[in-house]
Amino acid sequence: MRAAFERRRHLLDFAVASLLRRPAKNVGLIVVYALVVFLLASVMLFGTAVRREAAAVLDAAPEIAAQAMTMGRHDMSTAADVAALKGLRGVRRVEPRLWGYLWDSAGAANYTLKVPTAAEAGLTVGKGESIVGEGVARARKVSPGKMLFLVSPAGKFLRTKVKAVLPSTTALVSTDLVLVEEGDFRAFFELPPDVWTDVALTVTNPREVTTIAEKASVKLPGHRFVTRADMIRTTEALFSWREGLALALLGGALVAFAILAFDKASGLSAEERREIGILKAIGWETSDVILMKLWEGLLISLAAFLLGFAAAYAHVFLWSASLFEPVLKGWSTLYPRFPLTPEIDALELATLAVLTVVPYVAAIQVPIWRTATADPDVVMR
Amino acid sequence: MIELTGVTKVYDQDKPTRVDAVRGVDLTIDDGRVTVLAGPSGSGKTTLLTVIGCLARPTTGRVTIDGDLVSGLPERFLTEVRRKTFGFVFQRFNLIRGMSALDNVMLPAYPTGIAHAALRDRALALLDHFGLADRSRAVVETLSGGESQRVAIARALINDPAVVIADEPTASLDGARVEQFLTIAADLKAQGKTVLITSHDPRITRAALVDRLVAMADGRIVEATP
Numbered sequence: 001m002r003a004a005f006e007r008r009r010h011l012l013d014f015a016v017a018s019l020l021r022r023p024a025k026n027v028g029l030i031v032v033y034a035l036v037v038f039l040l041a042s043v044m045l046f047g048t049a050v051r052r053e054a055a056a057v058l059d060a061a062p063e064i065a066a067q068a069m070t071m072g073r074h075d076m077s078t079a080a081d082v083a084a085l086k087g088l089r090g091v092r093r094v095e096p097r098l099w100g101y102l103w104d105s106a107g108a109a110n111y112t113l114k115v116p117t118a119a120e121a122g123l124t125v126g127k128g129e130s131i132v133g134e135g136v137a138r139a140r141k142v143s144p145g146k147m148l149f150l151v152s153p154a155g156k157f158l159r160t161k162v163k164a165v166l167p168s169t170t171a172l173v174s175t176d177l178v179l180v181e182e183g184d185f186r187a188f189f190e191l192p193p194d195v196w197t198d199v200a201l202t203v204t205n206p207r208e209v210t211t212i213a214e215k216a217s218v219k220l221p222g223h224r225f226v227t228r229a230d231m232i233r234t235t236e237a238l239f240s241w242r243e244g245l246a247l248a249l250l251g252g253a254l255v256a257f258a259i260l261a262f263d264k265a266s267g268l269s270a271e272e273r274r275e276i277g278i279l280k281a282i283g284w285e286t287s288d289v290i291l292m293k294l295w296e297g298l299l300i301s302l303a304a305f306l307l308g309f310a311a312a313y314a315h316v317f318l319w320s321a322s323l324f325e326p327v328l329k330g331w332s333t334l335y336p337r338f339p340l341t342p343e344i345d346a347l348e349l350a351t352l353a354v355l356t357v358v359p360y361v362a363a364i365q366v367p368i369w370r371t372a373t374a375d376p377d378v379v380m381r
Numbered sequence: 382m383i384e385l386t387g388v389t390k391v392y393d394q395d396k397p398t399r400v401d402a403v404r405g406v407d408l409t410i411d412d413g414r415v416t417v418l419a420g421p422s423g424s425g426k427t428t429l430l431t432v433i434g435c436l437a438r439p440t441t442g443r444v445t446i447d448g449d450l451v452s453g454l455p456e457r458f459l460t461e462v463r464r465k466t467f468g469f470v471f472q473r474f475n476l477i478r479g480m481s482a483l484d485n486v487m488l489p490a491y492p493t494g495i496a497h498a499a500l501r502d503r504a505l506a507l508l509d510h511f512g513l514a515d516r517s518r519a520v521v522e523t524l525s526g527g528e529s530q531r532v533a534i535a536r537a538l539i540n541d542p543a544v545v546i547a548d549e550p551t552a553s554l555d556g557a558r559v560e561q562f563l564t565i566a567a568d569l570k571a572q573g574k575t576v577l578i579t580s581h582d583p584r585i586t587r588a589a590l591v592d593r594l595v596a597m598a599d600g601r602i603v604e605a606t607p
Binding site for chain 2: 002003004005006007009010011013014017021271274275278279280281282283284285286287288375376377
């Protein structure tokens, strides 16, 4: 038992010494390998964190959102619609909402203008005031106390004093938000007083959400009813799709790396082949040589994996995945800046290890075996 | 005692490049003696040495060590016999570059699983015996020819083999280093080890310590002293 342990330790010692004797080749390999791990780990860490973040933010969304539809397009809800929904059994609160989109040519970005609902008590704005998302504040270079000017497509002008900037913790869903008072909103978009963008429903028993949505759709067949579960599912699907797309693209990089690893391992230098011949001649078994080479491969894998993963962790959680913004976050101009909560999922870590270490170790098996089975008498010839 | 019966060794057997390196050799090598295989380049002496040292199997014929047939053993067992029975001093020493003299000496014992401290002590004692204690940490590329040879001999002795095999050990050494090698060989003989040398260097073939000279030509033994 002890002899077997010592034997493995000796082989590990030799593998470490062997790696250190060829620094240029091995450092180059580790850098390329770590880059592949970095890319894959960044996408995985970001995808999971952003889905978790979105789910947490959507927890505050209404249980059901009712939207009027005309010819399959979103239309305004009326006071009669609101009254009809109020009469539904099981509905605790009905809140008509006002929100809309605005293309801001000055900031070259799309904003969401919204009137805070009664449920959003901490976000009340008075006439001539606004609360803005952190993306809007960045794009328009405004801060609390400064003035924000907006122009509607019809040429209406809205002048508000910024009351507050929304915290970056909610930036994923609030980066492009501008909260304004109802009167300002209606005047800006020229809306009559008895229409709303949609209606938020809060139910008494959350387990009855689906049933109530079904009942409501019978009562208001011209409306669609979107539940919070639908919104979470859609967000998850969106980010999963983006993550999948990025991973598919990176799959090519992974295959290219496996080919590189195979090439590196099969392209053993004459010096390395001579060394293996010497080791076998002086009494090393084929299994010793294979084990030693596997140690080398595992050390390279481990170093590259730790390096790549640490870099990806820093990239995602310290620098908000800045390299992948266009692919993973999806906003055209107002990329949300929000700190993701650092969290490492053991299963995810294991999956990443399998995705990166296994292809490398598999790729180097055949060349190692081929070299290790060479005849030891080659050193005598 | 090592016995060879009808040993042949053919390379590239079914190819146009076929080489009959050893042809029907019968030879007995007694324990505790110094035997020299002599002959010009291409005479088959090094190939015969690889067969005797279990580095390669004969194409036909039998090799026994102390009565045990080793020529038909699978590779794994052949390696074990090689490690336990033989110590090799190669023609160009074949030390592993980039490693220290000490590490090179320790290498053949790695697969035995001996404790690191004990192995290190044994390797240092050997280097000290050959006057290389102060060079133990030197990277082998920085050693002189004579020092490299002594490190190679120390490496050959780390597993305390019964037989030491040296292939053209004096090919690139000056007179003083040849004398040094002969002194070491005499010391090994005195310890009861069997020493087997290939050489066409008259300074070796005519040395007084040589007990038996086996002359080879064209893969055959053409002359052998008793």
